[in-house]
Amino acid sequence: MNKLGEIERSVQDLREKIRNIMEGLTIVDAVKLLSDLARGLSKESRILLSSLLPLSVSGDVKIGFLGPEGTFTHEVALELFGQHVTYVSYDRISDVLKAVSRGDVELGIVPFENSLEGIVHETLDTLETLSNLYVNLCIEKRINMCLVVSEDVEKLEDVEVLYAQPYALAQCKFFVNRRLRNVKEIIFTESTSRSLDLVKNGRKCGCLASKLGAKMRGLKILLEHVEDFESYTRFIIVSRIMFTHGDRTGIIFTVKHVPGALYNALECFAKRRINLTMIYSRPLRKMPWSYYFYLEYEGSIDDDLIREFESKCSYVRLLGSYVILQSVST
Numbered sequence: 074m075n076k077l078g079e080i081e082r083s084v085q086d087l088r089e090k091i092r093n094i095m096e097g098l099t100i101v102d103a104v105k106l107l108s109d110l111a112r113g114l115s116k117e118s119r120i121l122l123s124s125l126l127p128l129s130v131s132g133d134v135k136i137g138f139l140g141p142e143g144t145f146t147h148e149v150a151l152e153l154f155g156q157h158v159t160y161v162s163y164d165r166i167s168d169v170l171k172a173v174s175r176g177d178v179e180l181g182i183v184p185f186e187n188s189l190e191g192i193v194h195e196t197l198d199t200l201e202t203l204s205n206l207y208v209n210l211c212i213e214k215r216i217n218m219c220l221v222v223s224e225d226v227e228k229l230e231d232v233e234v235l236y237a238q239p240y241a242l243a244q245c246k247f248f249v250n251r252r253l254r255n256v257k258e259i260i261f262t263e264s265t266s267r268s269l270d271l272v273k274n275g276r277k278c279g280c281l282a283s284k285l286g287a288k289m290r291g292l293k294i295l296l297e298h299v300e301d302f303e304s305y306t307r308f309i310i311v312s313r314i315m316f317t318h319g320d321r322t323g324i325i326f327t328v329k330h331v332p333g334a335l336y337n338a339l340e341c342f343a344k345r346r347i348n349l350t351m352i353y354s355r356p357l358r359k360m361p362w363s364y365y366f367y368l369e370y371e372g373s374i375d376d377d378l379i380r381e382f383e384s385k386c387s388y389v390r391l392l393g394s395y396v397i398l399q400s401v402s403t
Contacts, residue, residue, distance in 0.1 A: 100134045100158075100179045101312050104209050108316060108396040119398050134158040137169045137178040141266040143286025149212050149308045150182045151285075152400060164263070166195045173311055174203045181311045185211070188305040190243050192353055196309070197367055200392060201325050201355070207393035208323055210310035214400035218245055218300040221287040222279040223272050226295065235259045236268035236280040245281050247301040253279075309395070318373040319394035321350060327357070327365050327388045335366070338385040341378060342370055 098106065111119050136154060139146040140162025150160060163169045166183045173181040186192045200206055218241060226232055235249065235256045242249065242259070249256070262268045268280035273290050287294050328334035342349055351369040356362075365388075373394045383389045 100136070101209070101314050104180070104310060104312070105314075105316060107398075108210055108319060111396045111398060112318065112320070116399060135161055135178040137161045137163055137172045137181040139163060139166055139169055139183050139264075141264065143266045143269060143283060143289045144264060145214065145216060145283050145306060146182055146184060146308060148283060148285045149214055149400065153182075153212065153310075166193065167199045170196075170199045170203055170206060170311060173313065174205055176313070179312065180209075182308055183311065184306050185309045186307045187216075187240070187244070189300075189302060190240055192351075192367075194355065197353070197355060198358070200311075201365055201367075201390075204390060205313050206311050207313065207315040207391075208309045208395050209312050209314070209316050209393065211321070211395050211397045212308045212310070212400055213397055214306055214308060216244070216300060216304040216306050217284055217298055218281050218304070219284050219287060219294045220248075220279055220296040220299050221269060221272055221282050221292050222295045223275050223277065224293060225276055226279060226293070229253060229295070230255050231277060232279040233257050234275065234278040236262050236271045236275075236278065238262050238265050238268060238281070241265055241268075241281040244300045244304050248299045249281075252299075307397075315391065315393040317394055319396045321369050321371055321397065322374055322394040323392035324368045324370075324382075325365055325390045325392065326368065326382075326386045327363075328386050330363070334385075338382060341382045341385065345378060347372060347378070 136150060136158055138144075138150045138160060141147075141164075142162060147160070147162075161172065161178055163172065169181040169183050172178045183196050184193050185196050222232060229252050232253050233255055235253060235258070237259060239261055242261075249259075260271075262271065262280075265280070265282040266286055269282050269286045269290055269292060272278050272280045273292060279295065281299065284294065284297065326338070328338050339349070339352075348371045349368060350371060351367065353367045354364045355367070357365050374391065379389070379391070
């Protein structure tokens with residue numbers, strides 16, 4: 074047997090072992106096991122671990138995602154969990170998270186942050202309001218934004234109407250301005266999937282959307298990777314169970330509106346030499362001109378750290394610890 078054949082056999086054996094281990098586990102326990110397996114692995118090993126998915130979970134498991142079918146979120150869901158679970162599509166991020174909070178679905182998958190456009194406000198604001206939700210896993214995916222066109226389009230100059238979801242357009246604005254010079258109208262849509270549906274029934278038009286979405290609808294892809302810069306989106310897996318170990322930990326908190334309050338709270342991390350990977354402020358909608366903060370740090374939940382941090386804040390809510398996996402597809 075050649076080297077490639079040996080590797081393929083080893084991967085198949087490992088896949089079978091993981092399936093045997095997963096058998097009988099709940100979907101949240103399966104995600105927890107994946108998280109534990111990924112801890113301490115290199116980036117390359119984590120990519121291999123992702124390639125061994127989808128998990129052997131099936132039956133009555135329900136997973137909510139930001140839809141409709143063909144979105145990048147749907148693509149991540151299929152990569153992780155395959156075809157043998159029940160997917161429930163929601164039109165809004167908040168609807169996905171509320172469904173998890175109510176127990177309508179076991180897990181929810183939503184976008185959290187893009188490397189070009191920053192944090193997704195609807196995701197963070199909804200997590201702030203729903204106190205029984207926790208982040209269990211983070212998937213980092215390279216975004217392949219495609220120019221998908223109607224059948225009568227043969228070259229870039231033929232595109233006269235462009236359908237685009239605002240986030241998608243923001244990632245491709247230089248491409249649109251420089252290469253799509255004959256576009257007379259840009260029409261904004263609520264999702265990349267909606268853009269695809271409009272192109273399917275349109276003429277002399279195109280849209281910015283995912284490769285999966287185009288293939289599902291039998292549409293023509295004129296160009297791939299039309300994003301202006303290399304772009305990644307972090308998608309999060311959310312449930313009603315908190316994990317305490319992972320690569321990073323997320324916290325939502327508020328402090329008193331007095332000088333030095335935020336500095337005093339963050340000192341807890343500085344003196345322990347814990348690296349903060351993000352700190353972000355958002356308005357508290359129920360209290361005008363007041364703000365909450367989202368903080369993310371490297372490492373797992375540490376009880377001593379959290380106790381000291383809570384003593385210096387007005388409000389603290391842990392979103393849990395989670396491992397970061399890399400998507401295997403682009």
